[in-house]
Amino acid sequence: MALQIEGVDHLTVQVTDVERSKRFYGGLFGLQEVLRPASFDFPGAWYAAGNGMIHLVFQKEADPLSRRHFCLRVGDVHAAFDILRTAGFEATWDARKIPGVERFFTRDPDGNRIEFQGTA
Numbered sequence: 391m392a393l394q395i396e397g398v399d400h401l402t403v404q405v406t407d408v409e410r411s412k413r414f415y416g417g418l419f420g421l422q423e424v425l426r427p428a429s430f431d432f433p434g435a436w437y438a439a440g441n442g443m444i445h446l447v448f449q450k451e452a453d454p455l456s457r458r459h460f461c462l463r464v465g466d467v468h469a470a471f472d473i474l475r476t477a478g479f480e481a482t483w484d485a486r487k488i489p490g491v492e493r494f495f496t497r498d499p500d501g502n503r504i505e506f507q508g509t510a
């Protein structure tokens with residue numbers, strides 16, 4: 391018998407400066423911060439993201455840059471691209487096409503790679 395996955399509940403992003411990351415994910419992305427359980431007595435923040443959540447968790451040093459990433463679907467991928475570029479973040483369209491999908495990549499202030507997708 392196989393597992394029956396119902397969905398992705400959350401993903402965790404390791405960050406070196408929680409307040410700076412809150413400005414990025416909460417401010418720039420406009421995600422709604424939600425309360426963490428009182429038993430979580432370490433620095434971090436949780437954000438609602440569609441049907442799932444993004445958990446920011448403090449660590450002393452940033453992870454090495456890699457191609458590892460998570461992907462966020464947005465209603466207007468071109469507007470998302472413009473918002474990130476205007477805010478001073480590098481954003482690059484992916485040359486590998488997926489039929490019917492527009493997508494680009496950026497990195498958060500700690501270098502975590504993020505893909506954005508929208509309908510072409």
